[in-house]
Amino acid sequence: MTPIFGQAKTTIQDILLENITFDGNAAAQTVTWGKGFHNLVGILRGKNIVIRGCTAGNSQGDIARLIDCEDIEFYENTVLGGGHDGLYVERSTGVEAWKNKIYARVNSGLRSKGSKGVYFHDNDIQRSPAYNPSTGPLIQVENSRANETTSDVVIENNYLAYARGPGIWAAGHSTIALDAAKDLVIKGNTIVDCGQMPVSIEAVAKVCGISVDGWDQVRIENNLIDGNFGGGIHFSPYLTTSAGTGYRATVKGNTICNTKKNLKGSGGAAIANAGKYILEIDGNRYYGNISDGLTGTNPLFDPCEPEIPDTVGDGEPVGRSAFVFLSCPADQIQAVRNAVPEKRIFVRE
Numbered sequence: 001m002t003p004i005f006g007q008a009k010t011t012i013q014d015i016l017l018e019n020i021t022f023d024g025n026a027a028a029q030t031v032t033w034g035k036g037f038h039n040l041v042g043i044l045r046g047k048n049i050v051i052r053g054c055t056a057g058n059s060q061g062d063i064a065r066l067i068d069c070e071d072i073e074f075y076e077n078t079v080l081g082g083g084h085d086g087l088y089v090e091r092s093t094g095v096e097a098w099k100n101k102i103y104a105r106v107n108s109g110l111r112s113k114g115s116k117g118v119y120f121h122d123n124d125i126q127r128s129p130a131y132n133p134s135t136g137p138l139i140q141v142e143n144s145r146a147n148e149t150t151s152d153v154v155i156e157n158n159y160l161a162y163a164r165g166p167g168i169w170a171a172g173h174s175t176i177a178l179d180a181a182k183d184l185v186i187k188g189n190t191i192v193d194c195g196q197m198p199v200s201i202e203a204v205a206k207v208c209g210i211s212v213d214g215w216d217q218v219r220i221e222n223n224l225i226d227g228n229f230g231g232g233i234h235f236s237p238y239l240t241t242s243a244g245t246g247y248r249a250t251v252k253g254n255t256i257c258n259t260k261k262n263l264k265g266s267g268g269a270a271i272a273n274a275g276k277y278i279l280e281i282d283g284n285r286y287y288g289n290i291s292d293g294l295t296g297t298n299p300l301f302d303p304c305e306p307e308i309p310d311t312v313g314d315g316e317p318v319g320r321s322a323f324v325f326l327s328c329p330a331d332q333i334q335a336v337r338n339a340v341p342e343k344r345i346f347v348r349e
Contacts, residue, residue, distance in 0.1 A: 003042025003065070013047040017054060024059020026083065031060055038083070039065045052076050057103070057131075059083045070094050081105035081131030085140075089115050091148065098122045104163070107136035114148035121156040127163050127196075135201060137169035138194070143181035143214070144240065146174045150181045157188045164198070166207060167191035167228065169238055172214025176243040182216040186223065195229030195262060204264045208234040209256075213276070214242030218249035225254060230262035232289065235296070236274035245276045252282050259289040269295040 005017060022040050031037035039061035041051060046069040056063045057080030065085070066072055069092045079086040079102040086102045089095050090113040102109035102125045109125035112118045118141065125138040138160045143150040150172075160167040168191065172181030195207030208231035212218055225232045233251060256270040268290025273279055275296060286292040 002037050003039040003061070005041045007043060007046070011045045011047075012043060015043070015046060015049045017041060017051045020054045020056070022054070022056040022059070024057065024061070024083065026058050026060050029060045037061050039063070041065065044068055047071055049073070054078070055080070057081045057105075062086070062088045064088065066090070066092055068092065072096065075099050077101075079103065079109065081128075081134075085109070085111045086125075087111065089113070089118070091115060093117050095119065096121075100124070102126070102138075103128045103131045104136060104138055105131040105134050108140040108169075109138050111140040111142075112150070112153060113142050114145060114150050115153075116149075116151050118150075118153040119156070120158065121154070123158045125158060126161045135164045135197060135203070137165040137167065137211070138163045139168045140171070141169075141184065142171040144171065144174055149179070151179075151183045153183065154185045154187075155189065156185070158190075160189060160191045161193055162196065163194040164196045164201075164207070165194070165203065166209065166211040166234075166238065167194035167225075168210045170210075170212045170215050170218070171238065171240050171242075173240040173242050178216045178244050178247060181214055184212075184215045184218045185221075186210060187219065187221040188223065190224045190226070191228065192224075192226045193228065195231075197229070197263065199264050203239055204230075204262050205266060206230070206234065206236070206238045207262050208232060208267070208272075209259075210234070211236070211238045212249065213237050213240070213274075214244065214247070215249075216247045218247070220249065220251045220254060222253045223255070225256045225259075227258040227260065229260050230267040231272050232256035232259045232270045234272045234274075235277040235279065236272060242276060247277045248280075249277050250280045250282075251284060252280070253284065255285045257286065257288045261290055269293070272296055 041064040048071045050073045055078040060083035062085045063082045065088045067090045071094045074087045074097040077100045084107045086109045088111045092115045095118045100123045127134045191209045197204040197207045209225040209228035210233045261268045270286045270289045271294040273296030
C-alpha cells in the first residue's frame, strides 16, 4: 500500500485531514486501479481519525483505506471517481460516514469489511458515466474471512442511484456460523435505478436494489426501492455464496416499485429468496413490478397479502388471518420456531 498520507510508526492516533483537494491523475499512472497505489489516506492500527471537507478523485486507489482502526469519522467529503472504494474500513470499530457526495468508480462508495459499530447515513452515492469503469455496488458491507466477525451495522437515509451492481450489497461467506455477520439494519434509504449491469458481465443475472446473503438478524425497513433492474430485494448469492443456512431477516414497511428485468431479460420480483433465509415480511407496498410478490421459499408472512383496513362497514374491527400457511423443508421447522417463539407452529404430516 502506497498512500499519499500514511504513517511512520506502527500505530497512530488523533488524525485530522480536512479541506484537502486531491487529483490522482489516473491516466498518467502505470499501476492499475485497486492495488493500493496512491490511496489518498492509508492507515493501519489508527485511533481517532477524522477526514472531512476533502475533495478527491481521478485516482487509481481508494480515497481512504483504514485497517484495524477505531473511532473513525468520514464526513462532508466529495469523491469524484476514485480508483476502487471511497471509504474502505477493515477490522475496525466505531465507524461513521455521513453527508458525503460520492460518484463511485470501479467499486463502492462506502465499504466495510469485518468491522463492528458501523453507521453509514445521509450520503448521496451515485454512478455516473463520467467515471468509468464502474460495476460495483454503491455501499458494500461484508464478512469474508473465517477468522473475522462483523456486527452492528446501520445503513440509513442514503440516496443511492444508477449503480451497475446492487445499490447495497451485504455479503457474508467463508464461515458456517450464523453469527459471524449479524445485526444489520437497512432503513430509510432511497435506492433507484440500480442493477444496470451490462449483459457482457456474468453478475448481470444477480443484480437488484438490495442484495443480502450470509447475514443474520437483518432488518430492512421503510426504504423506497424504485425502478431497479433484476429485483427489489434479493436474499441470495451475488458474487459470493454464504456457507450457512437458516439466516433470519425482517422486511417491513418498504415501498418496492417499478422493478424491471435485468438487462439480460430475467428477474424483476419485488423480493426473492433463494431458500437460506427465514423471512418475516409485513406491511410493504408493491406496485409496478414484474412480480409484486415474493419468489422462493420460507416466508413467515405472505408478502402478497392484501392491505387490510382497520375497520369495515360501520366500524367493525378487522384483524389479520388467524392462520398463516407456509411451505418449508423439514429441517427448517425448528429454525422457524426459534425465529417466532411467540407463535404456535403446527406441522401437517
